[in-house]
Amino acid sequence: MPFPITQFYPTHIGRNPELFENGIEYAKRGGYVDFTTSTTPQFLEEGEVKCSKGLKIMLERGVSSDNITFSSDGQGSLPAFNAKGEYIGLDVGTCNSLFKEVRDAVTDEGIDMSIALKVITANPARILQLPFKGYLKENFDGDVVLLDRDTLEIDTVIAKGHTMMLHKEILNKGTFVK
Numbered sequence: 001m002p003f004p005i006t007q008f009y010p011t012h013i014g015r016n017p018e019l020f021e022n023g024i025e026y027a028k029r030g031g032y033v034d035f036t037t038s039t040t041p042q043f044l045e046e047g048e049v050k051c052s053k054g055l056k057i058m059l060e061r062g063v064s065s066d067n068i069t070f071s072s073d074g075q076g077s078l079p080a081f082n083a084k085g086e087y088i089g090l091d092v093g094t095c096n097s098l099f100k101e102v103r104d105a106v107t108d109e110g111i112d113m114s115i116a117l118k119v120i121t122a123n124p125a126r127i128l129q130l131p132f133k134g135y136l137k138e139n140f141d142g143d144v145v146l147l148d149r150d151t152l153e154i155d156t157v158i159a160k161g162h163t164m165m166l167h168k169e170i171l172n173k174g175t176f177v178k
Contacts, residue, residue, distance in 0.1 A: 005031040009127065011071060012036045014049035020057075027063040032127050035119075037097040038073045042081065052104035055119065056111055065115045069124045072098035099145075103152045 005026070011034040013023035023033040035051040044050060049057070051070055058068055074095035082088050098120055105116040125134020132140045142161035145154055157165040164172045 005029060006127075009034060014051060014054045015043070016047050017049065020049045020054060024058055024061050024063060027058065027067040028061070030067070032067050032069065032123075033058075033063075034069045034071050035101075036073050037070050037101040038076070038078050038094060039097070040078065040080070040091065050104075051101040052109050052111070055105050055116070056109040059111070059115070065118065066123060068119050069127065070098055070101055070119045071124070074098065099154065107152065 009032050010019075010023060010026065012019075013033040014020050014035050027033045035049075035054055037051050039048055039050075055068060055070075059065060072095050075092055078091040079087060080089045080091050102116045102120055105111040105119075106113050122134040124130070133143065136142075136144065142158060144156075144158040146156040146158075147153065148155050153168070154165070155168055156163065162172065164170070
């Protein structure tokens with residue numbers, strides 16, 4: 001019995017143009033694809049597809065927005081290479097790259113905010129079967145990020161119902177909220 005196409009969830013789908021094109025076809029057949037927002041200027045110069053631009057292209061080419069996610073590799077390793085392509089060390093894939101690409105999708109690519117947000121909220125929660133995440137619903141975790149309407153900068157962050165940042169002032173620090 002063959003595996004359903006949704007059992008495979010390729011990530012780093014924008015790492016090069018060939019992989020990106022394959023990802024478009026895969027997602028059009030019903031598979032899920034993930035863009036990793038942590039990148040480097042070198043990767044982009046070498047042909048990596050910028051996530052916000054990749055989202056726009058996929059939507060224009062008929063991929064359902066339900067089949068696309070963004071992830072950050074937040075605070076994970078990000079390899080660094082010299083001009084010869086030789087490994088020289090590690091950088092850190094930052095969490096803020098996730099929000100930056102969502103904002104760029106809206107401001108630079110003209111993608112509706114509801115679509116740009118669902119690639120980091122509802123879609124990953126549904127695809128990864130994360131209970132109580134991805135939606136604002138009764139009995140869910142209550143994770144909310146409020147943006148400044150004019151600048152789209154983060155103003156307030158609420159995690160599991162606890163205010164972590166209020167009007168751009170950090171109130172709580174740490175790994176987990178009780």
